[in-house]
Structures are given as C-alpha cells and as structure tokens.
Amino acid sequence: MRRLLDAAMTAIDERGYHGTRVQDVVDIANTSHGTFYLYFSNKEDLVRALTVEAASQVTKMSRAMTEAGSSLRLESWEELRKWVAGYSALWSQYAPLFRSWTDLVAIDDGVADQIRRMVLAHRDAIAERVADVDGPPVVDPAVAGMAVIALLDRFHFLREFVGEPVDDAALDSVTTIVHRALFPAALSGERGKA
C-alpha cells in the first residue's frame, strides 16, 4: 500500500495525473492490477489518499503557526526565511501532487474539498500573523495570506517549468519579497544581499 502510494507519486511526477495509468503505478510498485484494486477502489481513491497525506502536512504547518505557545514571528526576516524553507521542502516532497492540483480539483469533489479547506486554513493562519503585527493593517490580511500562498506555490512550479528549480538564493529573494510585501515597516533586519 505504501509502495503503491509512492509509486503513484513517481508516476504522477513523470507523466502527470492524467497521463498516469493504473498500469504505470502497478508497474513501478512491482505488483499487479488486482492488488491495486485491493487497496484502492479506483484511481481517484488513490489520489484522494495522497491528498489527505499532503494536506495534513500543510495543515500541520498552518497549525504550528497559530497554536498557542507558538512564537513564530513572520515579521522577523530570519523566521520568515525558515518558514519559507519549510514550505519549499514540503512543496518539493509533494511536487507531483502540488503540480497536479489544478487538475485534481476539477476531477474529484472530495479532493477539491480537502484542498479548499487546506488553502483556507493556511490563508487564515498567515492572515492572523499578518494582522497581529503592531500598526494598522494596510492591506486586507486575507488577501495578503492568499497572495503569499499563490506566490510560493506557483513560483516553485514556474521555476521548475522553465528549468531553473528553486534554490537557496531564490528562496532568500522570495523571502525578502514576501517580507517587504507583508511588513513594509520592518525594512531593517533584512539580509543585505538578498
């Protein structure tokens, strides 16, 4: 079962969700057709399972931001950088899935709901952090949260797409961009050469 999930990730990575046949998955997992349907009732069921996994990781991230006792201060460039790095690592881990989001939400309502909840929770978590900062909010925190998610998600996709996968330098720059966008008052503290 784990083998099938991993194989699915590999297959989706190589050929995209639609390009992936059940046959491809079981070939990679070195098992048979029948076995696949022993564990998953169909292709969507498999991708639903993968989505639950990925979404729960992202949700864990959001929760870590907001839960009591958390001391994450996004307005600190250093802490924001770490958070960005965390997101980036997650994206890389589930890249095939994140890349297929657009597809998936159109195919299966269950998956769409999962992802919608995840996005909204993440957005709200960021919004809360942004609104927390001293001084009057100058942009709608909900918009800011969504913008950050949009930026981070798509930036990874596009950089891969144009053949320049995200590296540490890119993450430094992206962090600075996000930092400036969210906390314009806190110009000091940025790493000089970002």
Added chain:
Amino acid sequence: MRRLLDAAMTAIDERGYHGTRVQDVVDIANTSHGTFYLYFSNKEDLVRALTVEAASQVTKMSRAMTEAGSSLRLESWEELRKWVAGYSALWSQYAPLFRSWTDLVAIDDGVADQIRRMVLAHRDAIAERVADVDGPPVVDPAVAGMAVIALLDRFHFLREFVGEPVDDAALDSVTTIVHRALFPAALSGERGKA
C-alpha cells in the same frame, strides 16, 4: 474556425481540458466531427491555436512595458494598478486556458514551448522595469519578475477556487502587495485604503 475556437474555450471552461471531448466542442460550435478535423489536425492542434492566441496577448503586454517610448513606471502605484488590472482582465478572458496551463504543458511540447517563452519574456520585462528603478536592486530582478507572475496567476485561480472571485478591492490590495515587494523605497504614493 473562430466558432470552434470559441466553443473550445467554453467547453474547457466548463469541464477542464481533459474533460472536454471533441464531441463537446463540435456540439457547442454547432458543427460536426468532420468539420473539426478539417480545421485542426487533432485536439492538441486546437489547444495549440488557443495558446498562441493567449500567449500573444500576454506578450503584447510585456512588449508594451519594455518597448522604446513606453513610459510605464511600475513604481507608481497608480500605474502599477493599471497594469495589474490589465493582467487581471487578460486572465479573466483566457481563464479556462490559464487554469489549464499545468495540464497543457504536460501534454504537448509545442504548447509548453509557447508558454515557456511567454513566461520568460514576461518575467524579463518585469525584471527590466524593476532593475531600472534608481537605487541598488535589493532582490534579484529575475526572481522578482517570476514572483510577480506567480502571484498574479495563482491568486486569480485560488480566489476563484475558494469561491471568492477577484474584485477591484482585491486588486487594490494585490497592487499594494506587489508595489511594496518590488519598490520598498517608494512607500509614499500608495492609496491609503488598500
């Protein structure tokens, strides 16, 4: 032929690229299977034509930014706002296609090349504008350009996805976010209520 292209947009809008059957397109266009293959050698050919159209519009935008005689100053909030509005209008017009990008690039190399060129041209145009501004660039202009494209593209998608389509207020906020991100020095001039 125009009818077929429009029909394809409608169909892709409703059912996504993969969900769209040649049947659907010819039904909407009120024509026949045979006619479809008279104008397009296959389904990919059709989507290639649509992509050429959309990409050329975007490229027109990029070119307008960079070509000699252009006076567009993104560092002005008002001008940036207009530019954002322009992009948003374009996105809305070609929403079905933009939404399907992720799919499309995986399907057809021709489409992928088109889009890759378009993205890079757009990124470079923005980068040039960012680099132009007086004072030392603090973030890599290429990263900034890509980040802006990523943000704008995905923001539209996500807002639609969560059921809150982008409106003027959202664009105001997004403009402010982009403005701060790209031109941290130019804090004055922002619209107060964004």
Added chain:
Amino acid sequence: MRRLLDAAMTAIDERGYHGTRVQDVVDIANTSHGTFYLYFSNKEDLVRALTVEAASQVTKMSRAMTEAGSSLRLESWEELRKWVAGYSALWSQYAPLFRSWTDLVAIDDGVADQIRRMVLAHRDAIAERVADVDGPPVVDPAVAGMAVIALLDRFHFLREFVGEPVDDAALDSVTTIVHRALFPAALSGERGKA
C-alpha cells in the same frame, strides 16, 4: 441496428444472456465494438430493446383477444388451438429471449417492468375470456390465466431442454389439456385423438 438486434438474438440463443459478450454480438453482426455503443449505451440497453419488441408482440396477442369486435372463443377447441399455435410461434421466434426471462428480470428493472406488465396484461386477457363463459366460474380466472401462461411458456422451454422440441402433435395435446382445464363443461368438440 436491426443487424445488431438480430445478432444479439442469435448470440443469446447460442450462449445465453450471460454468456453473450458484446464482442460476440458485433462479430455476428459483422461490425465493430464502437458501432455497438453508437446504437446502444450498453448490453442492457440492447436487451431492453429486444424485450420491448417481444413484449409488444405478446401484448398485441392479448389485445386481439379482448378488444371489441373480437370473436375469439377460447372455449372452442379449434379456436383455442389456433391461439395456442399463435403463442407457440411467438415463443419460437423470441425463444432466446423467453428462455432468458428469468435472468433478465433479475438484471434490469426496466426489463422486469416490461415483462411484468406484459404478463399481467396477458393473464388478465385470458382471465376475461375464461370468466365470460356461461356458467359459474369454478376456478379463480386470474389463477387460471397465470396457469395457462406458465404452462405454455415453460412447456416450450422444457421440451427444447429435453431435446424434444414442441411439434404439432404436442400442441394438439397441450390445447386439449388447456381446454379441459379452462372449460370442463365443454367436453364435446375436442378432437378425438389429441
């Protein structure tokens, strides 16, 4: 389409409904898989069409019995014999279908409804004729009607099954049996040697 219906009859005749593959039908019809699904949405749809055909023939028989102006007098051995012959001819024509009834009603509600209506209409038509006869009805006409249908249907099946297909002599005997069962008072008029 006619070709497919006929082919289906042939195939069901040879292998039974469950034993019949779509492939078998199209092979006999000398056409292709795709063509089959052009005319029928699936196997059940095909059998539904066949059932409509057969059921309408039987219903035509029932209606001929009851409609105004009909002078069919089942209590006359000769007329009963003709009616039995008519039923027998119909059974032979749609034998594969009649043989598969038991199967079919378990598979598709549409088919089951068709057949149920047909059976009830036929039973009621017979019951009406039986009740019409002078003298007090000694058996429940509805039971008598159903018994006649049961006898005629199954008799054909069983005789084929044991390798002695129904012939004229058998039909003579069956007619006498039915005649005696329904009209015990009318003993005269029977053909002597039945």
Added chain:
Amino acid sequence: MRRLLDAAMTAIDERGYHGTRVQDVVDIANTSHGTFYLYFSNKEDLVRALTVEAASQVTKMSRAMTEAGSSLRLESWEELRKWVAGYSALWSQYAPLFRSWTDLVAIDDGVADQIRRMVLAHRDAIAERVADVDGPPVVDPAVAGMAVIALLDRFHFLREFVGEPVDDAALDSVTTIVHRALFPAALSGERGKA
C-alpha cells in the same frame, strides 16, 4: 461445508446465480476464500452440489408416486391437492435454485444432465399415473406430465415475480386446473370452492 451450501442458497436467493460472487458466499458463511476452494473446486462445483440435493428431493417425490405399494391416486382431488402441496413446498425450499434453472442448464453440462434426468423421471412418473386411470387416455401422457411440471414450476415463479406469492387458495385453484386437465372424467369430487 453445510454452511457454505446454505450460504450459497441465501446468496443466490438475493442476487441470482450470476450476481452471486464467491465473495458473497464466503461472507455469509463467515469463512474465507481459501476454505471455499477446500470444499469445492470451483463455483460450478458448488452449484452442482446444490443441484444434486434439490434433484434428489424431487426424485424422491417421483419415486414415491410410482414405487410398488404406493397408493397415491392423483385422480382423487384430495390426493392431488396433497401432491401439489408437496411440490409447492419443495419449490419454496429450493426457490433460488429452481428460479435459476434456466441459467444453470446453460452453464454446466453436469448440472444440465442432473436436471434433465430429474425432469424426465418426474414426467414419466406423472405420465404413468395418468395412463393408469381407467378409460382410454385422451392426451399423450408424456405431454400431460411435462405440462403439469411446466405449469407448477412456472406458476410459482410468475406469481412471485408479479408480487403475489403462491398461497393455499392459489394451490386449490391450481389443483382443480390440473385435476380437470388430467382427469376430465372425474368431475365429481372437486372441492366446491376451488
């Protein structure tokens, strides 16, 4: 093994022979796939076993009619009624199987042979009783025997199918019908209310 046979009857009752999966049977029997194949070499083997059981019951009935010392006089309405009741009880007990006859004989030659032998034995037993009666036989006893079997078997099926399961009143009427058909001379002795 008994558990498996009973489970199979239950399953066939609910879903018909073709609708019954080995899975269903073992689920009902609360055992496993492996165990099933320990006792039966395949699905047909199971149904063969069930058929042997049912057929031997029917054969017992036939034999009781013909064996030396038997005093069963079908020409007595009362005795015929008892015999009909016996058949009806048997039918009800093995209803799932009797209902599936048509299917079964098409599937497995062994089953078909069983059933064929049973039907012929039964027919001959009835024929013998019919021929035994004083006076010249007016219908072919073999035809009469088969007709009676056909009537009784299908009558039960059809009544269940139209939602009016056979009850005592129906059996009274059926008895009268059969009685008149077989023994037209013996009009007296019928129960008045049939």
Added chain:
DNA sequence: CATGAATGAGAATTCATTCAT
C-alpha cells in the same frame, strides 16, 4: 466544404482462483 457513421486502440475494473503461511 461539410457531414456523421464507423472504427478500434486503449483504459478501467471485476472476480474466480491460487498459494505461501
């Protein structure tokens, strides 16, 4: 130019049966 019936390759899914434990 336009049509739409016909095609068949390709994909998903089911389920009887096996076999290592």
Added chain:
DNA sequence: AATGAATGAATTCTCATTCAT
C-alpha cells in the same frame, strides 16, 4: 484445516480519428 493477499485473464466501455458520401 484455514486463511486472505495476490494475481491476471477477461470484459465493458470511451473517444479521438478516419473516410465514404
């Protein structure tokens, strides 16, 4: 004896594409 995970042959159905009219 009993188990149940694993298998893969067999089947249904979809849909892009062709081609005769």
